[in-house]
Amino acid sequence: MKIIARMACVALALLGAKSQALAETFRFVAIGDVPYTSPVQLDRLIERINPLDSRFTIHVGDIKSGSTLCNDETFESVKRQFMSFEKPLIYTPGDNEWTDCHRANNGPYDPLERLQKLRQLFFATELSLGRHPVELDSQSQS
Numbered sequence: 001m002k003i004i005a006r007m008a009c010v011a012l013a014l015l016g017a018k019s020q021a022l023a024e025t026f027r028f029v030a031i032g033d034v035p036y037t038s039p040v041q042l043d044r045l046i047e048r049i050n051p052l053d054s055r056f057t058i059h060v061g062d063i064k065s066g067s068t069l070c071n072d073e074t075f076e077s078v079k080r081q082f083m084s085f086e087k088p089l090i091y092t093p094g095d096n097e098w099t100d101c102h103r104a105n106n107g108p109y110d111p112l113e114r115l116q117k118l119r120q121l122f123f124a125t126e127l128s129l130g131r132h133p134v135e136l137d138s139q140s141q142s
Contacts, residue, residue: 027053032060032094035078037068042081050086056134057085061094070101070109075121082122085130093118 029049035042049057063078064070075097082089098118101109127133 026055029054029057030060031057033062034059035063035081036065039077039081042078046081046084054087056088056090056128057130059089059091061092062096063091063094064096066096066100067103067105068096070097070106070114072117075117079121079129082129083131087130087132088128088134089130090128090136091122093122 029052031045031049034045059082064074068074082091093115098114099111101107101111101114122129123138126136126138128136
């Protein structure tokens with residue numbers, strides 16, 4: 001009986017080890033609302049994120065404040081910063097960079113035209129941003 005109990009314990013331990021080996025953990029960084037007012041704000045954040053032990057960074061939108069110009073220069077500046085992330089940067093636009101662009105203090109711009117500009121600039125390929133991009137799946141591929 002002791003041998004069977006030991007064998008059962010060994011089998012359970014091996015099963016646990018196998019399932020543990022199959023489970024993979026990783027870290028990622030989530031940011032948003034940056035650079036809201038100053039490019040320096042994002043530069044400092046990138047300096048802190050690049051050395052971290054993370055797999056990628058997700059930016060959940062609002063690369064500018066709701067009262068900042070929605071011009072091409074603003075978008076291009078942020079893209080250059082995004083490309084300085086060491087690991088992949090996955091970006092999802094927020095409302096400030098396109099839907100709020102109709103406001104007089106934002107340009108004014110046509111929001112749909114600004115969305116098209118964002119797509120052209122940030123989503124021209126199926127790769128993430130950053131120095132070491134990864135391939136992404138998107139809804140447009142479905």
